Amino acid sequence: MKLLLLLFLNVHERKQMLNLLPENLREHQEVARLDSSYEHYQEIPANVLLMYGGKSNSTWVDMSMERLAAVLPRSETKEFPKLDHFGIDKKAPQEVARAVSVYFLK
Known part of the structure; x- marks a missing residue:
C-alpha cells in the first residue's frame, strides 16, 4: 500500500x-x-446528522444509512448525490460545511 x-x-x-x-x-x-450491534444506537439521545455521498456505488452504504436512520431516534439523513466517499474533503468541503451549518442552525 x-x-x-x-x-x-x-x-x-x-x-x-x-x-x-x-x-x-x-x-x-x-x-x-x-x-451487528447497530440496534444499540437507539440509546443515543442526541440529534444526529447522517451524511453520505450518493456516488459511493455501494449497496451497503444505502443499507447502512437506512438502518441507522430507523434506529437513531433523533436523526436526519443528508445525501450528497454528486459526491463519493472522499467528497467531503476532496471535492466539496464548502457544500458539506454548509449542510452542517444549516443542520445546527435549525
Whole structure:
C-alpha cells in the first residue's frame, strides 16, 4: 500500500495519510467490535446528522444509512448525490460545511 501511495498522492497528502493510519486502524477495530450491534444506537439521545455521498456505488452504504436512520431516534439523513466517499474533503468541503451549518442552525 505504501508503494501505491507514492504513485497516487503528492508528498503532503501522503504524509497526512500515513499519519492517520494508526487512527484508521483503531476506527476499523471499533467498527468490527460493534459489528451487528447497530440496534444499540437507539440509546443515543442526541440529534444526529447522517451524511453520505450518493456516488459511493455501494449497496451497503444505502443499507447502512437506512438502518441507522430507523434506529437513531433523533436523526436526519443528508445525501450528497454528486459526491463519493472522499467528497467531503476532496471535492466539496464548502457544500458539506454548509449542510452542517444549516443542520445546527435549525
